[in-house]
Structures are given as structure tokens and as C-alpha cells.
Amino acid sequence: MSKTDVQQSRRPSLRKLRIDVQEMRTELEAGFDSPREALAWFQRLTVRTRGEIPQRRYQQIAEEFPPTPGHDRGPFLEALLADHAAPDTAYDSQEVRRYFWAWSVLPAFHRALRQLRKDAGSYVGETKEAQDVSRMRYIAMRPAIDEIDRDQAGVLEAFLDGFDEPADVLNWGERLQLATHGEPVQPDLPGGFATRLYTEGVAADVLPETSNTAMLTRTDDTHTRAREWLAAKLLLPAFNRGVRDLAGRAGEEADTAGDEIGDAPSWEVGR
Structure with missing residues (x-):
């Protein structure tokens, strides 16, 4: 950001949130190279809109992701992909992306x-330097929101990559609890999501019809798409619920780029 673009504000967290969301719009308009890249964008959007995207919107997004290579991508997912990744669409992809922003993201913001x-x-x-919004380190000036953003990004990446063996899901499941802020991934089913993945996966050799081992560990297109579908269907909504719960509890910290992490800010906050 150039010096002429620097913004000063007496309530900088509000303007910082606007900058955070604006960056997401720039990425959306450029399009994505793959469904996986789109999933990562939705995760970041979830955090920057503080969990205010409606849950039903995530249900609609999940329907766009094919669970297997035998299913076609939905038209909205095709429109999200950059032109070179989805060159055969019969509609204006850019206009579809902007329509999504206008009807889903702006109200959430x-x-x-x-x-x-x-x-x-x-x-x-x-x-004025102390009020420089462009130098604020954290999303909406809230370190806890930044932290859950990192947790979610790491958990999503690990799940999409797949696991070396089913037992790796146990460690991943602990990280998942932080990424969802303790919100259940499948509220209507007994047992945690990672627990079900592990126990059903361990039974692969005995009960292959109930196993998720192949889906968790294989990297071929079939099982990669299955993980993408599950991430859209289950992880994104849980991330959204977790951020929404955390957002009202996260304290503000006026830490600027260049400050040492952990140093107490020198600013006085007036209410």
C-alpha cells in the first residue's frame, strides 16, 4: 500500500476489517486455479466475515463439489475457477463471482x-502513525481471530493432503478442536468427527463398506475429490460456527507490523 493510500482512523479495527474483506474480493475476481484453492479461499472468507456467512450458503457450496470423478462440478464452482481452469463455461464467470459477492459476502460483512x-x-x-490502519498486524486487530485462521488453514490443508496412515487422524483431531473452537463437525451424530474417521478407518480390513481408510490415505483423483467434498460439506460449516462463537470474545490488540510479537501495545484505548 502506497503512502497516499494510508488510512488513519480513531477506530482502526473497523477499517482494518474492511481491508481484510476487500483483499478477499480481489482474490475472488481473479478466480482460482483449482477446487482446492477455492476451498482455502472460503476458509479465509469465513474468518474475515467473523462467521456471518449463513450456514445454508455452505450447504449450497458443498453441493457444487463432486464427491467422485463421476460427478460433474456444479456451475457455481466452475464459475469460481479462473478462465484457464474452466474455459468452457457458457456464462460470464466474472459476473457470477461478483453476484456471489453482492448477495452473500456484502450482507455478511x-x-x-x-x-x-x-x-x-x-x-x-x-x-497519525499510531492510527495507521495499513500497519495493523491482525485480522480486525484481534490476535485470537488470526490464531484460529492459522489453525483452520493448517487443519484444512492436512485433511486435503491426506494422511500417511489412519492413526495420524488422532493428532489431526486434536488440532481440529482448536480450528472449530470446540464446535462439533457433525452435531447430530454421536462421537467426534475425527473419532468416527479413525474407528471406521481402522475397521477397513474387516468392514470395508464402513471404512474411510482409502479416502483418508490415497492421493488418486477419486479419493482427493472425496476429501474436497467432505471439507466443503462438513469442515467449512464447522469453521464458520467456531469463528462466530469466538468473534464476540476476541479482544482487540493494537499490534502493528514491525512490533515484537507478545509486546504489550503502548496505546491507551478509550471507550
Whole structure:
């Protein structure tokens, strides 16, 4: 960001959230090279809209992801892909992306900003540099939101990569709890999601019809698509619920790029 673009604000967290969301729109308009890249974008969008994307929207998104190579991608997913990745669409992909932004993301940003304004800090008596929104380190100036963003990105990447063996799901399941802020992935089913993946996977040799071992460990197109489908269907909605619960609890910290992580900010926050 150039010096002429620097923004000063007495309530910088509100403007920082707008910058965070604006960056997502830039990525959306450029399109994505693969469904996996689109999934990673949806995860980041979930955090930056503070869990305000409706759950039903994630259900619709999941329907766009084919569970196997024998199923076609949905038209919305095709429109999300960059032109060179989906060259045969018969509609204006850019317009579809902008329509999604207008009808799904802008309303979510509106709700997120209304929630954030309740506890957005006001900074008084500081220099212009201290109010420079472009230098703020964290998403919406909330370290806990940044932290769950990293947790979710790591958990999603590990799941999409697949596991060396079913037992690796146990460690992944612990990380999943942090990424969802303790929200269940499948609220209507007994046992945790990772527990079910592990126990059903271990039974692969005995009960192959109930096993997820191949889906968890194989990297061929069939099982890669199955993991992408599950991530869209189950992980993204759980991430969304977790961020929504955390958003109202996350404290503000005026830490700027260049500050040492962990140092207490020198600013006084006026309410």
C-alpha cells in the first residue's frame, strides 16, 4: 500500500476489517486455479466475515463439489475457477463471482461490522502513525481471530493432503478442536468427527463398506475429490460456527507490523 493510500482512523479495527474483506474480493475476481484453492479461499472468507456467512450458503457450496470423478462440478464452482481452469463455461464467470459477492459476502460483512462496532476500541491522543490502519498486524486487530485462521488453514490443508496412515487422524483431531473452537463437525451424530474417521478407518480390513481408510490415505483423483467434498460439506460449516462463537470474545490488540510479537501495545484505548 502506497503512502497516499494510508488510512488513519480513531477506530482502526473497523477499517482494518474492511481491508481484510476487500483483499478477499480481489482474490475472488481473479478466480482460482483449482477446487482446492477455492476451498482455502472460503476458509479465509469465513474468518474475515467473523462467521456471518449463513450456514445454508455452505450447504449450497458443498453441493457444487463432486464427491467422485463421476460427478460433474456444479456451475457455481466452475464459475469460481479462473478462465484457464474452466474455459468452457457458457456464462460470464466474472459476473457470477461478483453476484456471489453482492448477495452473500456484502450482507455478511455488514453483519460482521455491526457486531465488531460494539467493542471496537477508540484511540485518542496518539500520533497519525499510531492510527495507521495499513500497519495493523491482525485480522480486525484481534490476535485470537488470526490464531484460529492459522489453525483452520493448517487443519484444512492436512485433511486435503491426506494422511500417511489412519492413526495420524488422532493428532489431526486434536488440532481440529482448536480450528472449530470446540464446535462439533457433525452435531447430530454421536462421537467426534475425527473419532468416527479413525474407528471406521481402522475397521477397513474387516468392514470395508464402513471404512474411510482409502479416502483418508490415497492421493488418486477419486479419493482427493472425496476429501474436497467432505471439507466443503462438513469442515467449512464447522469453521464458520467456531469463528462466530469466538468473534464476540476476541479482544482487540493494537499490534502493528514491525512490533515484537507478545509486546504489550503502548496505546491507551478509550471507550
